[in-house]
Amino acid sequence: MLYYLFDWLDTALDFPGAGVMHYISFRAACCFITSLLIMLLFGKPFIRLMYRKGVGENVREDEQEKKGTPTMGGLLIIAATLIPTLLFAKLDNVYILIMLGTTVWLGLIGFIDDYIKVFKKDKKGLPGKFKVIGQVGLGLVVGLLLSFHPDIASTKTTIPFVKNNEFDYAWLITWMGGWAQNWVWVVYVLVVIFVITAVSNAANLTDGIDGLATGVAAVIGGALAILAWLAGNVIMATYLDITYLPNIGELTMFIISFVGALIGFLWFNTHPAEIFMGDTGSLAIGGIIAVFALLIRKELLLPVLCGIYLIEDLSVIIQRYSCKRYRRRHKLPPSQAVPIEARPFRYTPLHHHYQEKHAPAGQGLKDEKIVQRFIIIAILLAIVSIVTLKLR
Numbered sequence: 001m002l003y004y005l006f007d008w009l010d011t012a013l014d015f016p017g018a019g020v021m022h023y024i025s026f027r028a029a030c031c032f033i034t035s036l037l038i039m040l041l042f043g044k045p046f047i048r049l050m051y052r053k054g055v056g057e058n059v060r061e062d063e064q065e066k067k068g069t070p071t072m073g074g075l076l077i078i079a080a081t082l083i084p085t086l087l088f089a090k091l092d093n094v095y096i097l098i099m100l101g102t103t104v105w106l107g108l109i110g111f112i113d114d115y116i117k118v119f120k121k122d123k124k125g126l127p128g129k130f131k132v133i134g135q136v137g138l139g140l141v142v143g144l145l146l147s148f149h150p151d152i153a154s155t156k157t158t159i160p161f162v163k164n165n166e167f168d169y170a171w172l173i174t175w176m177g178g179w180a181q182n183w184v185w186v187v188y189v190l191v192v193i194f195v196i197t198a199v200s201n202a203a204n205l206t207d208g209i210d211g212l213a214t215g216v217a218a219v220i221g222g223a224l225a226i227l228a229w230l231a232g233n234v235i236m237a238t239y240l241d242i243t244y245l246p247n248i249g250e251l252t253m254f255i256i257s258f259v260g261a262l263i264g265f266l267w268f269n270t271h272p273a274e275i276f277m278g279d280t281g282s283l284a285i286g287g288i289i290a291v292f293a294l295l296i297r298k299e300l301l302l303p304v305l306c307g308i309y310l311i312e313d314l315s316v317i318i319q320r321y322s323c324k325r326y327r328r329r330h331k332l333p334p335s336q337a338v339p340i341e342a343r344p345f346r347y348t349p350l351h352h353h354y355q356e357k358h359a360p361a362g363q364g365l366k367d368e369k370i371v372q373r374f375i376i377i378a379i380l381l382a383i384v385s386i387v388t389l390k391l392r
Contacts, residue, residue: 002087003027024229027088028252032260034084039076039264046076047268047275055118069273072114073265074281078107080261081254081288089253094151095295098142099254099288106200106287109134110279117278125279135200135287139193142291146192147185151247155188157297158243160304160388166243167300195299196290202309203286205316205349209367210273211266212351215375216308217285218262223305223382224289225255228296230389240389248296255292271368305385308378315350319343 002021009015010022020026050070081103089096113126146152155169169191170184207213230236232249262285268274277285289306293299303310323338332338340346345353351374356364365373 001091003090021088024232024249024252028225028256031084031088031253031257034087035080035257035260036264038080038083039261040267042079043076043264043268043275046073050275069276071118071276071278072111072280073269073275074107074110074114074277074279074284076275077261077265077277077281078103078284080264081258084257084260085254090250093247093250094145094149095248095251096254098145098295099251099291102138102142102287102291103284105134105138107280107284110281110283113283114278114280131201131283132197135197136193138287138291139196140189142196142294143189143192144185146294147188152295154297155184156243157300160301160385161391191299192294195294195302196287198313199290199293199302199306199309200283200286202306202313203289204279204282205312206309206351207277207282208349209351209355209371210271211269212371212374213277213282213285214262214266214269215371216378217289218259218266219375219378219382220289220305221255221259221262223385224292224296224298225252225259226386227298227389228252228255228292231296242389243297245296251292251295258288271371301385301388304381304388307381308374312349312351315345315348315353319345319348 006015006018006021010018047070050072055070055072082100085096085100091097109126109131113131116122117125147155157167157169158165159167168184169188170180172187173180173184176183203213203217206216228251229249230240231242231245232247232252234244237244265277265281269277286309290299290302293302293305298305322344326332326338326342327334327336346358347353347355351370352358354365354370356366358364
């Protein structure tokens with residue numbers, strides 16, 4: 001909104017300094033500062049409001065020290081992301097509109113889940129099938145827009161670590177001959193649905209220790225901001241020999257607002273957390289990262305960039321498969337717990353495996369150390385992801 005005001009001041013009145021809003025770097029800085037200020041100024045009042053409303057977290061028996069801590073802090077993250085974007089971004093940009101819709105939609109699904117848990121006192125929350133339906137619905141809409149919208153229609157992406165890195169999903173169905181280009185959108189939509197569902201759920205799994213999900217997502221967001229700016233800058237795209245995406249640079253405003261919101265939330269979410277983001281935040285965070293990567297054609301880089309999410313997800317899959325095999329082999333009922341010594345991990349997702357309270361005496365790590373080490377790994381993975389632009 002402010003962008004259009006300053007644009008009018010510059011073109012109609014030749015107002016001194018108004019033209020600065022045409023620079024992405026200036027507007028991105030404004031977005032970051034605004035989102036950070038929103039979090040820092042309204043964080044404490046929001047926490048006090050949640051306390052008064054009794055919006056406390058439902059915790060497991062081994063986490064009673066966290067009982068009563070306010071949740072649904074994802075509302076703050078969403079607000080601190082959307083407001084600066086609405087103020088400083090070009091709202092006629094299709095990429096911005098897709099990201100705004102993604103944030104609101106997944107935030108709403110997470111909010112319903114948290115509402116059921118907190119106010120209806122149902123620890124199960126929103127049934128998983130409804131979450132998946134919501135994620136699949138989002139994937140269908142985003143996939144169709146990317147396939148058919150006149151400003152962005154393309155089923156091409158980029159492959160990391162290779163020289164000729166442009167890849168068209170039509171290659172997967174070349175056996176169809178001349179029909180491949182007509183039906184490639186079906187393949188692409190399925191890929192989009194898979195990426196959004198997988199990353200959104202993986203981010204949700206990572207939200208288990210104070211500051212972990214927030215810190216890791218902030219690092220990933222920072223890397224995506226760099227990748228988006230480079231892809232939207234014709235000079236840098238030509239220099240790096242990467243696909244130039246017209247108008248994609250506008251997404252820098254959104255992702256910088258997102259990073260600012262996460263860093264601001266980390267102020268209150270570090271151990272011991274004063275507030276949790278809840279599924280309102282974690283589902284939205286994962287969806288934002290997935291859709292953003294799809295828009296800048298870097299979804300195939302996600303296994304590297306989101307390596308923390310990947311290992312967290314894999315740990316759960318391996319644990320469940322192993323426990324099912326153990327129960328079948330020993331003819332145990334599904335309700336009976338598998339002995340810890342027979343499991344690949346003591347507890348999953350993976351961050352719980354390392355926790356002091358879940359490990360034998362002297363072998364576990366304090367929550368703060370786990371978070372710091374996971375964030376360090378996330379930073380290394382982010383650097384590797386950016387380096388792939390030249391490492392081919």
